[in-house]
Structure formats: structure tokens, C-alpha cells
Amino acid sequence: MKNKKLVRSLVFAVLVFALILTLCDLFEYGNDHASQRIETYQQLEKNTVDAVFVGTSGMDRYWIGPKAFEENGITAYSLSTEAMPTWLLKSMLIEATDNQSPKLAIIDMRSFMLSYDGGEINDVRSRRVIDVLDFFSYSRLNAIHRTLKVLSKWDDDTSRFDMSFFFSFIRYHSLWEEESFSFDELKDPESKYMGFYVHENLSIAPISKIGADVTTQEREPLDPLCEQQLYELLDYVAKQDYEVLFLDTPHCYNELEAKRMNTLCDILDEEGVSYFVPGVDRELYDLETDFYNDGHVNYYGAEKFTEMFAEYLTENYDLPDRRGDEDCDDWVGVYDVIKAQIKKFEQAAEK
Amino acid sequence: MAYTSLGFLAFLGIVILVYYLVPKKYQWAVLLTASYIFYLFSGVAQLAFILGTTAVTYFAALLMQKKRDAYKAELAAIGPEITREQKQELKKAVGNKIRRVQFASVIAVLLVLAIVKYLNFAIESTNTVFNVLNIDVYLSPVEKMIVPLGISFYSFQAMGYLIDIGRGRYAAEKHFGRLALFLSFFPTIVQGPINRYGDLGVQFNKEHSFDYDNLKYGAQLMLWGFFKKMVIADRAAPAVAAIFSENYADYNGSVYFFGMLMYALQIYGDFSGGIDIARGAAQTLGFNLPQNFERPYFSTSVADYWRRWHATLGAWMREYVFYPVMLSKPLTKISKALRKAGKAKLAKLVPSVVTPFVVFFLIGIWHGANWKYVAFGLYNATIVAGSVALAPVFKKTIEKLHINTEAFSWKLFTIVRTFLVLGISKILVKSPGLKAALHIIKSIFTEVDLDFVFGLDGKIFTFGIDEKNMFVLFVAVLILFGVSVLQENGMKMRETLAKQNIAFRWAVYFIALIFVLVFGVYGPAYNAADFIYGAY
Numbered sequence: 001m002k003n004k005k006l007v008r009s010l011v012f013a014v015l016v017f018a019l020i021l022t023l024c025d026l027f028e029y030g031n032d033h034a035s036q037r038i039e040t041y042q043q044l045e046k047n048t049v050d051a052v053f054v055g056t057s058g059m060d061r062y063w064i065g066p067k068a069f070e071e072n073g074i075t076a077y078s079l080s081t082e083a084m085p086t087w088l089l090k091s092m093l094i095e096a097t098d099n100q101s102p103k104l105a106i107i108d109m110r111s112f113m114l115s116y117d118g119g120e121i122n123d124v125r126s127r128r129v130i131d132v133l134d135f136f137s138y139s140r141l142n143a144i145h146r147t148l149k150v151l152s153k154w155d156d157d158t159s160r161f162d163m164s165f166f167f168s169f170i171r172y173h174s175l176w177e178e179e180s181f182s183f184d185e186l187k188d189p190e191s192k193y194m195g196f197y198v199h200e201n202l203s204i205a206p207i208s209k210i211g212a213d214v215t216t217q218e219r220e221p222l223d224p225l226c227e228q229q230l231y232e233l234l235d236y237v238a239k240q241d242y243e244v245l246f247l248d249t250p251h252c253y254n255e256l257e258a259k260r261m262n263t264l265c266d267i268l269d270e271e272g273v274s275y276f277v278p279g280v281d282r283e284l285y286d287l288e289t290d291f292y293n294d295g296h297v298n299y300y301g302a303e304k305f306t307e308m309f310a311e312y313l314t315e316n317y318d319l320p321d322r323r324g325d326e327d328c329d330d331w332v333g334v335y336d337v338i339k340a341q342i343k344k345f346e347q348a349a350e351k
Numbered sequence: 352m353a354y355t356s357l358g359f360l361a362f363l364g365i366v367i368l369v370y371y372l373v374p375k376k377y378q379w380a381v382l383l384t385a386s387y388i389f390y391l392f393s394g395v396a397q398l399a400f401i402l403g404t405t406a407v408t409y410f411a412a413l414l415m416q417k418k419r420d421a422y423k424a425e426l427a428a429i430g431p432e433i434t435r436e437q438k439q440e441l442k443k444a445v446g447n448k449i450r451r452v453q454f455a456s457v458i459a460v461l462l463v464l465a466i467v468k469y470l471n472f473a474i475e476s477t478n479t480v481f482n483v484l485n486i487d488v489y490l491s492p493v494e495k496m497i498v499p500l501g502i503s504f505y506s507f508q509a510m511g512y513l514i515d516i517g518r519g520r521y522a523a524e525k526h527f528g529r530l531a532l533f534l535s536f537f538p539t540i541v542q543g544p545i546n547r548y549g550d551l552g553v554q555f556n557k558e559h560s561f562d563y564d565n566l567k568y569g570a571q572l573m574l575w576g577f578f579k580k581m582v583i584a585d586r587a588a589p590a591v592a593a594i595f596s597e598n599y600a601d602y603n604g605s606v607y608f609f610g611m612l613m614y615a616l617q618i619y620g621d622f623s624g625g626i627d628i629a630r631g632a633a634q635t636l637g638f639n640l641p642q643n644f645e646r647p648y649f650s651t652s653v654a655d656y657w658r659r660w661h662a663t664l665g666a667w668m669r670e671y672v673f674y675p676v677m678l679s680k681p682l683t684k685i686s687k688a689l690r691k692a693g694k695a696k697l698a699k700l701v702p703s704v705v706t707p708f709v710v711f712f713l714i715g716i717w718h719g720a721n722w723k724y725v726a727f728g729l730y731n732a733t734i735v736a737g738s739v740a741l742a743p744v745f746k747k748t749i750e751k752l753h754i755n756t757e758a759f760s761w762k763l764f765t766i767v768r769t770f771l772v773l774g775i776s777k778i779l780v781k782s783p784g785l786k787a788a789l790h791i792i793k794s795i796f797t798e799v800d801l802d803f804v805f806g807l808d809g810k811i812f813t814f815g816i817d818e819k820n821m822f823v824l825f826v827a828v829l830i831l832f833g834v835s836v837l838q839e840n841g842m843k844m845r846e847t848l849a850k851q852n853i854a855f856r857w858a859v860y861f862i863a864l865i866f867v868l869v870f871g872v873y874g875p876a877y878n879a880a881d882f883i884y885g886a887y
Contacts, residue, residue, distance in 0.1 A: 005563050023868060163357040170874040177819055
């Protein structure tokens with residue numbers, strides 16, 4: 001009798017856990033693209049990705065991986081989330097090497113331009129990463145640990161919400177209250193663009209507002225947290241098997257960003273770490289047609305960037321030509337799918 | 352640590368595990384450690400208060416016990432040749448000594464409670480009086496006054512224990528740890544129920560083996576508590592906060608009435624939900640705590656309501672205030688004098704009318720240090736005393752009108768009447784002040800906005816409870832109502848459920864769980880309100 005009750009209790013506990021996981025899965029919030037991006041990466045054949053981008057939207061808006069595959073044979077994938085905080089770059093690198101052995105890690109320099117002065121924004125930026133990682137993965141646990149450590153600097157009371165990082169459902173269960181809520185919208189998009197961001201408006205939109213584009217020789221210290229995280233990250237990548245390249249994708253700087261970028265480059269020079277800051281090449285990009293805002297290119301700008309950067313990678317890194325490799329079939333034809341999708345958006349916009 | 356937090360569930364899980372794994376003779380130590388750890392979450396300084404109260408209670412009770420034992424020993428030493436007068440003299444002497452200790456210790460416990468909870472209220476009230484009398488004196492309130500968690504609850508338990516020991520109801524607890532546990536038991540420390548030592552204290556002296564049914568029933572009760580607190584109370588809360596705010600004057604009588612209904616749901620869901628969680632948590636550890644709520648909104652009179660609402664406070668007041676006041680020398684003298692004067696009816700009536708005012712004044716002030724709570728108490732006292740005084744008139748009226756008081760319609764009328772009468776007392780408590788309360792009460796009777804009542808202008812959904820939330824709240828209240836009706840008719844829900852097939856039982860558990868998880872108000876998106884009674 002006792003054994004029967006024990007078994008029953010265990011079965012019940014397992015079902016409750018399964019229920020909570022299901023609810024976590026069902027109530028995700030506004031992170032469909034990143035979610036789909038990570039999920040696709042996890043499903044790729046083992047050791048078929050030779051370069052990974054980690055960082056902010058400054059990666060996935062710019063790099064059309066399938067185009068570089070078709071034209072240069074490079075398999076380089078964006079593992080990015082919007083405004084990915086510096087403390088989670090390491091977690092994403094852990095994720096990147098879980099099923100793949102990339103030869104090159106391309107780290108977004110934009111993450112280090114951000115200011116982290118506490119509050120809700122850091123929580124949201126962190127959740128965008130944590131929520132898209134596999135529930136049982138080490139990278140997710142690492143991301144939660146690092147986030148809680150950082151958030152505790154600002155909010156003494158974060159402990160009461162710690163569990164919501166483990167079980168995202170605690171954070172998002174009240175989504176049903178939203179006017180626009182429907183389970184259909186919560187499903188991930190079916191199309192997979194191998195890390196590239198495709199959006200019906202932003203991909204084809206011309207720039208809405210051109211901001212400042214400052215060039216300066218002055219320096220401004222990085223946010224103290226960024227600087228600390230930068231050195232931690234440099235320590236970490238120094239021990240890894242892959243090469244590292246810091247990249248700042250073309251966009252318009254404001255004054256603070258421009259000064260901080262100079263400081264970041266100084267630090268990377270001192271540490272002997274490679275970086276690439278192509279800037280907005282006015283001969284290559286048309287500011288009025290290739291950007292959807294002053295911080296991001298649209299699809300047309302991404303085409304140009306990918307072409308240029310793929311050349312750069314081919315020239316500077318020993319990345320194999322993967323075309324014809326059966327294990328890389330997932331990459332085949334995706335560029336055509338992207339182009340077709342963009343065409344559809346253009347036609348819809350014309351109407 | 353809020354009872355609705357995952358932290359509390361994890362804490363309880365660990366306590367349960369350790370509690371049943373350690374040798375039974377150390378179970379009290381596990382619970383005491385857990386209770387003090389739980390208490391420490393509210394602050395180290397607060398611990399000093401409960402420790403102080405515990406020490407005073409422990410030593411005073413032992414002293415009373417010592418005096419009583421000495422008296423018994425003296426009686427035994429004298430033997431059977433003791434005269435009646437001698438015995439009475441000894442008894443009187445020891446009684447006086449015990450009463451002195453009892454009085455001093457109760458005052459000591461009460462003093463701490465009074466200082467931390469009521470000192471600033473007294474200072475502010477005195478300043479108001481000075482101001483009215485044009486006396487140029489200003490007393491500064493004490494800034495940063497610490498109000499220890501659950502001080503009203505453990506102080507009342509301590510006083511009840513001291514009075515019971517003084518009365519010789521049971522022997523004083525010689526084990527400091529067990530008495531400390533009685534006063535700090537973590538499931539009850541935040542909002543009760545207020546336990547008598549004879550009910551709870553004695554359970555700490557027993558050994559508790561793991562019992563599957565206790566664990567199961569306890570978890571079920573906790574889930575029900577979460578439902579009431581998180582789905583009903585916290586979902587109704589935004590409307591209450593919006594309507595009974597400083598902007599109250601912007602609304603009309605119908606809005607106030609809606610606010611009153613929402614507050615009735617909020618306060619009941621919050622308090623009774625919290626008590627269910629507390630009772631459920633205690634049951635998982637093998638302890639039975641008394642019922643504190645017995646479907647109070649089905650009460651047919653205000654007196655009935657106070658037997659069903661916060662029943663342990665009512666019982667405490669009956670035992671330690673009502674009867675002592677009723678049988679006190681001054682009231683007995685007045686009754687005797689009236690009887691002598693040939694006014695037998697009045698002689699009987701005076702104690703029954705005066706005592707409720709004392710009791711309800713204390714109940715009012717117990718709820719908070721503010722004149723609105725005093726008004727709340729006196730309002731209830733007036734209703735109770737009035738119904739006693741006018742009982743013969745009511746009886747005659749009912750007879751004359753040939754009303755069948757056994758009929759369902761009459762019962763329904765009395766339930767609705769009681770709910771509305773008590774609704775006014777809730778407005779007194781919830782309004783921003785007495786002036787606001789009077790305005791709100793007056794408006795309810797004079798301003799009816801039919802568009803609002805029937806939801807025609809959609810304004811009803813603008814107080815933090817939109818259509819979706821209102822629908823969820825409505826369904827939840829229907830469930831609560833259905834269960835309450837079944838319970839009122841004698842059905843024991845958990846026992847009835849236990850008799851059903853496993854598929855049905857588990858379906859009920861999972862539906863309840865999903866309901867709480869999805870429709871409960873909790874988590875970082877919501878600034879979880881602490882239990883309302885936690886501050887009392």
C-alpha cells in the first residue's frame with residue numbers, strides 16, 4: 001500500500017512538472033524570431049557550423065547566413081537576441097559550442113556600448129536570452145546564474161522573482177490578459193532563415209529617421225559593468241579552441257557610442273584581440289534605402305553587408321567551403337526562400 | 352516570505368522533509384528553527400520582540416504555576432485537619448499572588464503591542480485634541496517604528512495562555528522551546544488563526560509520524576487557499592484600490608457599491624485564503640488548526656457573522672473579554688441595582704448592550720490604529736447591541752406580519768440584509784477616512800447609476816478589472832459560491848473528493864492547479880500584495 005502511494009505521488013509530481021513545462025512553452029512572450037533562431041541552430045547537423053555571431057540585433061539583421069553559404073560556402077550563424085546584455089555573451093558562446101565546434105566566434109561590439117543602470121530593462125534584455133535557451137541546457141543555467149548575479153546589484157528584492165527565470169511561465173502567465181492574446185500568435189514562425197531576421201515590415205522598410213553619425217577621436221569610459229564583463233569574456237574566450245573576432249556592424253553612432261567605441265578598440269588593441277569596425281561606407285550603403293533605422297540595416301543593406309563581410313571572412317580566416325557537404329543540406333535553398341519571402345513582402349507593400 | 356511565493360513552498364517542502372526524517376523527540380526543534388528562520392525573513396530586529404514576549408510569557412506562567420504548586424503543597428502539608436476558613440484564606444492569598452503576576456505579565460505583553468501599534472496613533476490623536484483646544488503643544492510621532500510581523504496574533508495567543516494559566520486551566524509549559532514554538536509556529540504567525548494553548552500547544556508535545564492523508568489533505572487545502580487569495584482576492588484588488596482612493600469623490604453611489612462588493616470578495620479571499628494556506632501547511636506537518644471562517648457571507652445576523660468570520664478572534668474575545676466584562680463587578684452592581692428598582696428587563700439588558708461596545712471597540716482597534724477602525728467596531732457594536740435590545744420588537748413584528756422564518760425566502764432576506772449591513776462596516780474600514788466613508792455610504796443610498804449597474808457604459812471595466820478579468824473573477828466566484836453552498840449543507844469537500852475515482856480526482860487537482868497557475872495574480876509582472884491581515 002505504501003509503495004502504491006509513493007508511486008502515485010511520484011507520478012503526480014512528474015505530471016505537475018510536465019504541466020509547468022508545458023505552460024512555460026505555451027506562454028512565451030514576443031521573442032519568436034530569437035526562439036526560432038536558437039531552435040534551428042540546435043537542430044543542425046553536428047559540427048557543421050564554422051562561425052557563430054553572438055550579440056545583439058546588430059548581428060541577425062545584417063548577416064544573411066544562407067547567402068554567404070550559397071556564394072562563399074561559409075556556414076556562419078547568428079545566435080543573437082535584441083540588446084543582448086554583455087553578461088550573457090558568455091552563456092551564448094556556451095550554447096554555440098554545445099552541438100557545434102565553430103572555428104570562429106564573432107562577438108558583437110554593440111553590447112558594450114549599452115548602459116546598464118538597472119531597472120526593468122536589464123531584466124527584459126536578460127529574459128530574451130534565457131527564455132530562448134533549451135530548458136535543461138547548461139547554457140541556460142549559466143545565463144540565469146549570471147543574470148541573477150548582475151541584477152542583484154540593483155535590486156535587493158530580485159530573490160523573490162528568481163524562480164521566474166527558471167520557470168518563465170511565472171513571468172508570462174498573465175499574457176492572456178493582453179487584448180491581442182491568442183495561442184496562435186505565440187507559436188514560433190514556421191519558416192527558418194538560418195539565423196537571419198526576416199520581418200514583413202522592417203526587412204523592406206526604408207529608414208524612418210536618420211540620427212547622428214558622429215566621428216570622433218575622443219574617448220569615454222565604458223559602462224563599468226560592461227568593462228568588467230569584457231575582461232571576463234576575454235579571459236573566457238582565451239581558453240577556448242576557436243578564434244575570436246569582435247565586430248561592429250555598420251550603423252550611425254551617437255556621440256557617446258562613438259567615444260565608447262574608441263575606448264573599446266583601445267582595450268582590444270591592448271589585449272591583442274582582433275576586431276573589425278567597417279563603419280557606414282557611403283559608397284556601399286545608401287542611407288535612405290538600406291537602413292530601417294539609424295541602428296539597423298534592412299534586407300537590402302544586409303545583402304550588401306553580407307557580401308562584404310563574407311569576403312572579409314574568406315580572406316582572413318580559414319573557413320572551409322561547405323557547399324556540396326551532405327551534412328549541410330539544411331542550408332541549401334534557404335537563400336531562395338528568403339528572397340521569395342522578401343518579394344512577397346514587396347508585392348504586399350506595393351498593393 | 353509571502354505564503355503565496357514559491358520560496359514558501361520550497362521552504363515548506365524542506366521543513367516537511369527534515370521534520371519527518373529527524374528522530375521524533377527533536378521534531379519540535381525542527382519546527383522552532385524553521386519558525387524562527389521564517390520570522391527572520393521579516394528582519395532581525397523583529398525577532399527581539401517575539402523573543403521578549405515569549406520570555407515574559409514563559410517565566411510569568413512558570414511563576415504562576417510555582418505559586419499554585421506551593422499552595423497545593425501547603426494544603427497537602429497541613430493535611431485533612433485544615434479548616435474551611437484556613438483553606439479559603441490560603442486560596443485567596445495564592446489567588447491574589449497569581450492574579451498580580453497574571454496582570455503584570457498580560458500588561459507587559461499588551462504594552463509592547465500598544466507601543467508598537469498604537470503609540471503613534473495616540474500621539475497623533477493627542478495632537479489633534481491639543482489643536483482643537485488651542486494648546487500650543489506638539490508631540491512628535493516616533494519615526495521608523497518597527498511593527499513586528501504578526502504581533503497582534505502572537506500577543507493575543509500569549510495573553511490567552513497567561514490568562515488560562517492564571518485560571519489554572521492547564522499546567523504551565525516547562526519547556527521553553529515548546530512555548531516559543533506555540534507563539535511562533537510559522538504557518539500561523541502571519542495572520543493566525545489565533546490558537547489557544549489547549550488546542551495547539553499540546554499538539555507540540557505529541558510525536559508526529561508521516562501520514563500520507565495529512566500531506567494530501569494539507570496540500571489540497573493550500574491549493575484552495577491559493578485559489579481564493581490569488582484568483583479572487585488579488586484580481587478584485589485593483590478595483591478596490593481605485594475606488595476607495597483619494598480620488599473617491601470622482602465616483603457615484605453605484606461605483607461605491609461595486610467597490611464594496613469587490614472589497615467583500617477581496618478581504619474574504621485574502622484572509623480566508625491565507626488561513627487555508629496556513630491550515631493546509633500545518634496539516635502537512637500533522638497539526639490541526641481551528642477553522643477561522645465558516646462561510647461568513649451566509650450569516651443571517653451580525654452576531655452570526657462574527658461567529659463565522661475570524662472565528663478564533665471572536666472566540667478569544669468571548670473567552671477573555673466578553674464574559675469577564677459581562678460578569679464584572681461594575682456591571683453586576685448596576686444590574687443588581689436595576690433589579691432592586693424593579694426594572695428586571697433593563698437589569699438583564701444593560702450587560703448585554705454594554706459588553707458588545709467593549710468587545711467591538713477592541714476588535715476595531717485590533718484591526719488598525721485609526722479612528723476609522725474604532726468607528727468600524729462601534730458600528731458593529733451598535734448593530735449587535737441594537738438587535739439584542741430590539742429583539743422583542745422584531746419578534747412581535749414578525750408575528751404580526753405572519754412571516755414564516757423557516758422559509759428559504761426569509762433566510763435569503765436575512766443573508767442579504769446582513770451582507771449589506773456589514774458592507775457598510777467594510778466601507779468604514781476601506782475608505783481613505785471617516786469623512787470619505789460617510790460620503791460614500793450616503794451616496795450609495797442616494798445615487799443610482801443604472802448604466803453603470805448594467806454595464807451599459809462599460810465604465811465598470813475601467814477600474815483595473817477589464818472584461819477578461821471580470822469574466823475570470825465571475826467564474827472563480829461561482830466556483831467559490833458552489834463549494835460554499837455544498838459545505839453549508841454539510842458536505843466535507845476533501846473527504847467527498849477522496850471517495851471518487853482517481854481519474855476524476857486527478858482531473859479536479861489539475862484543473863484547479865491550471866486555474867491557479869494561469870489565472871492567479873502573482874509573479875514579477877505583479878507587485879504581489881502582502882496579505883492584508885499580515886499587517887494586523
